[in-house]
Amino acid sequence: xxxxxxxxxxxxxxxxxxxxxxxxxxxxxxxxxxxxxxxxxxxxxxxxxxxxxxxxxxxxxxxxxxxxxxxxxxxxxxxxxxxxxxxxxxxxxxxxxxxxxxxxxxxxxxxxxxxxxxxxxxxxxxxxxxxxxxxxxxxxxxxxxxxxxxxxxxxxx
Amino acid sequence: xxxxxxxxxxxxxxxxxxxxxxxxxxxxxxxxxxxxxxxxxxxxxxxxxxxxxxxxxxxxxxxxxxxxxxxxxxxxxxxxxxxxxxxxxxxxxxxxxxxxxxxxxxxxxxxxxxxxxxxxxxxxxxxxxxxxxxxxxxxxxxxxxxxxxxxxxxxxxxxxxxxxxxxxxxxxxxxxxxxxxxxxxxxxxxxxxxxxxxxxxxxxxxxxxxxxxxxxxxxxxxxxxxxxxxxxxxxxxxxxxxxxxxxxxxxxxxxxxxxxxxxxxxxxxxxxxxxxxxxxxxxxxxxxxxxxxxxxxxxxxxxxxxxxxxxxxxxxxxxxxxxxxxxxxxxxxxxxxxxxxxxxxxxxxxxxxxxxxxxxxxxxxxxxxxxxxxxxxxxxxxxxxxxxxxxxxx
Numbered sequence: 243x244x245x246x247x248x249x250x251x252x253x254x255x256x257x258x259x260x261x262x263x264x265x266x267x268x269x270x271x272x273x274x275x276x277x278x279x280x281x282x283x284x285x286x287x288x289x290x291x292x293x294x295x296x297x298x299x300x301x302x303x304x305x306x307x308x309x310x311x312x313x314x315x316x317x318x319x320x321x322x323x324x325x326x327x328x329x330x331x332x333x334x335x336x337x338x339x340x341x342x343x344x345x346x347x348x349x350x351x352x353x354x355x356x357x358x359x360x361x362x363x364x365x366x367x368x369x370x371x372x373x374x375x376x377x378x379x380x381x382x383x384x385x386x387x388x389x390x391x392x393x394x395x396x397x398x399x
Numbered sequence: 400x401x402x403x404x405x406x407x408x409x410x411x412x413x414x415x416x417x418x419x420x421x422x423x424x425x426x427x428x429x430x431x432x433x434x435x436x437x438x439x440x441x442x443x444x445x446x447x448x449x450x451x452x453x454x455x456x457x458x459x460x461x462x463x464x465x466x467x468x469x470x471x472x473x474x475x476x477x478x479x480x481x482x483x484x485x486x487x488x489x490x491x492x493x494x495x496x497x498x499x500x501x502x503x504x505x506x507x508x509x510x511x512x513x514x515x516x517x518x519x520x521x522x523x524x525x526x527x528x529x530x531x532x533x534x535x536x537x538x539x540x541x542x543x544x545x546x547x548x549x550x551x552x553x554x555x556x557x558x559x560x561x562x563x564x565x566x567x568x569x570x571x572x573x574x575x576x577x578x579x580x581x582x583x584x585x586x587x588x589x590x591x592x593x594x595x596x597x598x599x600x601x602x603x604x605x606x607x608x609x610x611x612x613x614x615x616x617x618x619x620x621x622x623x624x625x626x627x628x629x630x631x632x633x634x635x636x637x638x639x640x641x642x643x644x645x646x647x648x649x650x651x652x653x654x655x656x657x658x659x660x661x662x663x664x665x666x667x668x669x670x671x672x673x674x675x676x677x678x679x680x681x682x683x684x685x686x687x688x689x690x691x692x693x694x695x696x697x698x699x700x701x702x703x704x705x706x707x708x709x710x711x712x713x714x715x716x717x718x719x720x721x722x723x724x725x726x727x728x729x730x731x732x733x734x735x736x737x738x739x740x741x742x743x744x745x746x747x748x749x750x751x752x753x754x755x756x757x758x759x760x761x762x763x764x765x766x767x768x769x770x771x772x773x774x775x776x777x778x779x780x781x782x783x784x785x786x787x788x789x790x791x792x793x
Contacts, residue, residue: 247419254459260527270528292643293529299639319550319647321542322595327518327534342539342594344547344642352643355530355543364595369550387532 265294268308273390274383279311279375281350289351313375314396315347320369322362331388345373345393357392372396402786404496405620405627406489406742406778407613410434411575414608414727417513423458423609427451427509428470430611438613438623440503442472446613448501449478450492452485452508454731456520471507484679485610485735486764486774490633492614497785502616508736509609510729517605517730524768526641537681538602540768542594544647545684549596551648551699554687556596558702560587562683563600563725565711570722572751578604578727601683603724603733610736617782628742630785631759632666632777634659640771653692653763653773660761660775661694663785669694669761673777675744675754676716677737678763680723681730685770686710689763690718693775717754720744734764738776745778 262270265282269292272278281290284298285306291299298305320343326335343358359376360367373393383389410433412418418426440446449471453463460466464473464480471478481487485508492504518536525531548554564587570579582600590598613623620627636659638652639645657669666672676695680686687701695716696704704710710718719726721740728736741760743749759779766772 245420249419252459258527262528266528293526293641299641299644319543319547321539321546321597322592323539323542324592325518325538325594327536327539328516328522329534330522331532336534342533342535342543344543344647352641354643355535355540356533369546387529 265296269294270385273377274385277377277380279313279347281309281311281352283307283309290349292347292350292352292354309349311350312348315345315350315373315393317343317358317367317369317371317373318346318353319344320358320367322364322367341367343373343393356390359392359394402497402784403617403782404493404630404785405615405617405782406630406738407615407620407623407627408434408438408440409739409742409746409748410437410611411736411739412608413575414606414729415577416605416607416727418511418607423453423466423509423511424470426511426607427467427507427609427611430609431470431505431507434505434611434613440613440623442505445503446472446505448492448495448504449473449476450481450488450504450506451478452481452483452488452731452735453510454482456523457510457512457515457730459515467507467509471505483772484764484766484774485732486738486762486776487635487766488735489612489614489738489776490635490774493630493633493785496614496616502619504614506612506614506735507609508732510731511607512605512729513607521768529641537768538597539594540642541682541685542597543642544769545596545682547647548684548688553699554684554702556588557584558706559601559684559687560584561705562680562686563587565705566680566686566719566723566725567600569712569720569752570726573722573726574751576722576726577606578725579722597682603681604727606727606729608729608732610732610739612735612739612742626746628745628778629780629782630776631779631783632660632662632664634775635773637772638770640767642769645769647769650688650692650770650773653689653765653770653775654694656773656775657693660777664777664779664783666759666777670696670716673716673759673761674757675720675741675760676718676763677721677741677760678719678723679733679737679765680719680725681733683725686718686723689770692773693761693763712754720752720754734762734774737762737764741776741778745780
């Protein structure tokens, strides 16, 4: 006898409105309005951390001073992605291939992960490459991490 | 009060890409029924604590243990759920028994990856305000870690492919695995790129399944079996959540968890003292990185010792003789299955995948992207008092 399997298809679609919190709000507003990156410095270990948050990740004490960071940095790692991951902002699959990278902005301890605007060719991208943040035009920025379009290589000296 | 704890029973369902015939409760009970039969125990009479491991978003239900509280004996009794890798269930079960509160604990981990989409589920592990909206998931985060680790330590793609070759070949011997096969290095290196440098065979495949264990105090353990796997040491440690706070070539959380577990177990030269390792190769390169974090070789050496065959079934230090996660083990079940396979080896119950004379085995599990949380369990054939050695380091 053939056994019939019963599956109930369901999309669990739960809407959220996530509060950025005061530290991330300031980071996102500076990026949107002034095109600037800010990290926050631990008064004990001196690490300048991104994203800014209430306590130091290592010392667990309240973070202190806000530090403006350069929009330029160094590529610490990358991946050319062939997997059509769902873009959470649209629900649609990403066009492949695209490149994700880990960037250490000059003056920061932490790195930021974002898209890297390079030809998806393993010969054209390398760890240690210098990159610069490319932001959306001021009028198109909405105050979230997509105000950064991507990081682009700086002509190598 | 007891200060020795043992694993006295181990059962696994068959892992499969899709089990459309069972819901999670039925899947869980396949493992629970087996482990009760094996040990001759009854839930109502013998089990005084239950710990389950599953994940709300994977199961599509908040409080994902709802579907299994009846089969695990949680009705009108205590049941603790952990939304972490299953290895941590063994950690908490040990602590519960050492406290003197419980004598006999039933552990269960279940996940049906086939019921949803791993990339969307794992995207929700990222901070909603920060990098989640960029679409990251565990595979792309792992690709960044692989690139970083390989670039810092000069690990080659061929060395990583040897992990796939070994583990899929080992999995062929293991009747519970579904991804076992014999491949050539060329075939592995020619698999389609998913997220460079990771190719299709570098990822643990989607799997459905469950694992159940019973852990007991010394007195109860000796009544249940003549061949328990004794807990010699446990360690657990978190790294930073944000990828940007870590150098992904490092695995400091694992180094610390291993140090805690080794100290309890009286292990000061793991390479010499450990006979076998079952670790969380969710992605192939992680086997190399975790071997280094477990102190079983120097940083950057894991690729070489793997290429030399040291970690093969016939090698000096077999690693994942069961086939590992690449052989096909569900998320969340992953680490509890590492403990299960290591315990079977120590108990001499590993059947087709048994390695001779395993006195001491190490199981490692991790949760979160790029191994944020790490748990290490050391198992052995001879019991060891845990309270005497469990003092904090000075």
